[in-house]
Amino acid sequence: MFFDYPKRKHMFIHCDVWGHAWVMQCPPGEIWHQNSTTCVVDSINQDGKTHSTTNPCTKDDLDKNELFFPLPNRTLFIHCDLAGHPWVQSCGIRQVFDATSSTCVYDISPFIG
Structure with a gap:
């Protein structure tokens, strides 16, 4: 399809x-x-800049079923496939990646303060 x-x-x-x-x-x-x-997300060319990140998808992490990792841009995260390949993924609209739950959550920070 x-x-x-x-x-x-x-x-x-x-x-x-x-x-x-x-x-x-x-x-x-x-x-x-x-x-x-x-x-x-085009991890090679984010915002017109080339980015390089160490691959967090190590055998130890895969063995522990740790497949999701945060990035400095909170709307993005790394998702490891079972072969150890990292994929930069994006959260939905008004969402940020939460490392504790390994999922995207609604960003409430604009409403606090």
Whole structure:
């Protein structure tokens, strides 16, 4: 149902059950990742800057089933797959990553103070 769009990494093809195909665009700052069939944050080029992060997806963490790690930008987090590959993911609108629960939660900080 979802396929790479070979000409551009920020786009993908969505087919419906009737055989219709549409070229779709990922949200700004995201690229299509065919293996997970979703748009993911372009960790190579976030906000026009190249970022590098040490891979937190170590064998020890995978053995302990620790698959989610925070990033300095609280709206993003690293999700490790079972092969030890890190994927930068984004939280939903008005959400931030909470390392304690390893999930995205609503950001209440704008309402405090």
